[in-house]
Amino acid sequence: MSELYQLSKAGKLCVPAMNVNDSVTKQKFDNLYCCRESILDGLKRTTDIMFGGKQVVVCGYGEVGKGCCTALKALGAIVCITEIDPICALQACMDGFRVVKLSEVIRQMDVVITCTGNKNVVTREQLDRMKNGCIVCNMGHSNTEIDVASLRSPELTWERVRSQVDHIIWPDGKRVVLLAEGRLLNLSCSTVPTFVLSITATTQALALIELFNAPEGRYKQDVYLLPKKMDEYVASLHLPNFDAHLTELSDEQAKYMGLNKNGPFKPNYYR
Amino acid sequence: MSELYQLSKAGKLCVPAMNVNDSVTKQKFDNLYCCRESILDGLKRTTDIMFGGKQVVVCGYGEVGKGCCTALKALGAIVCITEIDPICALQACMDGFRVVKLSEVIRQMDVVITCTGNKNVVTREQLDRMKNGCIVCNMGHSNTEIDVASLRSPELTWERVRSQVDHIIWPDGKRVVLLAEGRLLNLSCSTVPTFVLSITATTQALALIELFNAPEGRYKQDVYLLPKKMDEYVASLHLPNFDAHLTELSDEQAKYMGLNKNGPFKPNYYR
């Protein structure tokens, strides 16, 4: 996505573009809801972990981090987080997670999970300080979050114990369990439910239809968020799966709220 | 807030205005985090309720509704919600709440809570169908959500059982427990922690300072969201209360992310 915005900023975007990724529905499903389940699935399929009582640090408390933290906490893990953004950090506090620097806690952790979108979030120095058996994996969108390259050095031995699972062995015998060589755990070691794919595909299709049908001049050579109403439409198409019954505004209520009875129901920035 | 936008739309706003209400930090504290606690507090101070096993319907799954639902579910209540907005409804599904129409469930409910911002969400007809002992209260921002006026009719008897608590008695002896005469429960029957007030006051003060200090021309006669960086600043000022330790970006990381090391860290629409 950010590439599109950079092209636009540089004046090099030659067609209108829709940032479907940041539509509320798609983002919540791709990140929060999907990762809430796949972090558990990915860890279970690859390791012998029992979640109860495990000390876990999650790097990044965005939607992916929130999903991972919720699931792990619910299953009895003791979770702390790292953040650069004070708003997300404060949310983590209010949700019951200690906000720490990675170096402060790295020695005690049983599991280290990255979901920042950044690079070198877990450094070789930190890998050196992990305890024996520590599991390291990446749920973020780049595979540079863990400095895996630094582990490919002669003093360390790599042992592939099963598909997607490497033991990195230090000279003193300490083993760190690296999953999917630092690539995305949710894609490498779990599956994405078709329900999530349906949300994504529907969002993309509607965005294309909108761009195709839009009267000339509505969209310029820029990047747009999906119109709120279409985002709501994607959601409404998926509600019958849950036998969910929406309430309709009465005329009087719509007038009182200053809303159209068919939406959109919220301002654009509402998530 | 919406009054400001209406003035602006009508071209009648004669100074720049800051919509502090929709800053992320203030909104989450005023609505989500504060109500998560005050719904429990308000109900406990006024009634004999035990939350475990109670059937509760929450009307509206915005930030206030999300806070109420989280708290009540955590204490063992069985919660369902009503919504007009398909995006919020889908979120409710994913969070484990059935999405229903009020009329479908009203007969079984032990507690009915409104947090929609709308009017006549609970009608006289629905009040007539509630079961004996049903508790009705409002956590939303208007006191028209419950049609209390319709209860002031000769066939019904009002009995004040204690401060903020009325029993409305039907001719057949059925009693509905109305809290705070339909006014805001969190303000009437609970307290707002000073921590929440501090977030609000800090946000307002910073907004005023920004408007006062801004170079001419930065703000016109319009309504603005608080700049992300100031929202982040409000959050960062409150982190020491939790002994939270923020991580700082390295130069390399900031460059990789295309971010200033001091923020803002997220796009404006990020919540």
Next chain:
Amino acid sequence: MSELYQLSKAGKLCVPAMNVNDSVTKQKFDNLYCCRESILDGLKRTTDIMFGGKQVVVCGYGEVGKGCCTALKALGAIVCITEIDPICALQACMDGFRVVKLSEVIRQMDVVITCTGNKNVVTREQLDRMKNGCIVCNMGHSNTEIDVASLRSPELTWERVRSQVDHIIWPDGKRVVLLAEGRLLNLSCSTVPTFVLSITATTQALALIELFNAPEGRYKQDVYLLPKKMDEYVASLHLPNFDAHLTELSDEQAKYMGLNKNGPFKPNYYR
């Protein structure tokens, strides 16, 4: 209860006695379910606390401690526990609570809660090390858990800030917030729902009826647990409140399980 057992041991019990306190239903309601709600209620009524992000230590992870921990964690507090019993300690681990010694964490805590049944669980030395504003209260069944007597000494100033709330002020100005002078918070600063009282009263009444009606020789001068079947009967009498529908065993199923269709359904030690 333990007095009865001591009398019995000493051969001084002159009538049969029923230990109603340890019936499953009564115990879960008096301790787990009731305290899960009253810990929140008691703290909210007496202090300005916001639970989110608060560091809390709960001393004792029995039924009362489990209730307190569940509720506080659910509302975003960061909770750790102390225990003497390895089985309860292991349960705390699996439920996601760090098991610590009080002295290790006392400096960082925002709230200290005792529920051990023991004495001097919080000592003067630990009170001396608490941080400014730390809240101390007792949910256990004795009021000796906090060494309150040690606080009645000339160098400390007591300031009653409202009913049930004392600030104990150290010479350097540090204030510790003592609730209910160390007596039971749930009884002093919260209310017991009538539903809990109904469970207790029903259990006691049935125990008396059983003792009165029992054929001679069934009960000797000893202490007995309530017969499982009567414990189940107490529960079944309270199920209609929740519109709960029990399943009945078919003849074939009852035979397969070796159970009477009307219970008891579990061995005596089952909780």
Next chain:
Amino acid sequence: MSELYQLSKAGKLCVPAMNVNDSVTKQKFDNLYCCRESILDGLKRTTDIMFGGKQVVVCGYGEVGKGCCTALKALGAIVCITEIDPICALQACMDGFRVVKLSEVIRQMDVVITCTGNKNVVTREQLDRMKNGCIVCNMGHSNTEIDVASLRSPELTWERVRSQVDHIIWPDGKRVVLLAEGRLLNLSCSTVPTFVLSITATTQALALIELFNAPEGRYKQDVYLLPKKMDEYVASLHLPNFDAHLTELSDEQAKYMGLNKNGPFKPNYYR
């Protein structure tokens, strides 16, 4: 286990036996803690399920049922339960689960899970009424809980879609997804963490040592529960994995409580 008790009742047990299965530590790990994780793992490995918003009925609210319900609810499923035992049913209510008869809800369910230990809990008639795509599986200890035999009839087509997963196809095209042919999901489609095995093996080993070392006459030809103190010892051996620090009773405290400083700390029936 129940076989041992039947032998004992019939006077046919020719050696002392230890019921290790009902030791607190082993039972909680084998049933509550292990199943809390394996229900998720088993469903994820075999199906495309997304837990959020799914309607699930769990038959039986013993330790296994409690584990399944906790995990599924935490991940956003909407869970109801069936029970024959009013005490367990009341616990389910207080934990936020509706207690229903299977026939009342079977049509709406997305997932049906048995954990009763009983037979024919899910009958052919109920299988006939399930909706298309409903997932059926067994977490209990017998594989007669689902009447699988009734599905092996000419009008139904079985289609093996992958290992451990059969689609049973009704003449009208409806498919029910049967996992592991009704055998235990946790053993067939998940893994048991070595930590759980360690608890079990340690318990068994200690029981054998106790029986071997016991002075003549301590144990007769009967079935015994593991002495509380050994149960506590098993727990204490596993605490270092969690870096858990037990508190020790002072002499004064031990005397006050009437306890030995080294345990046992609780009466035998305490769970």
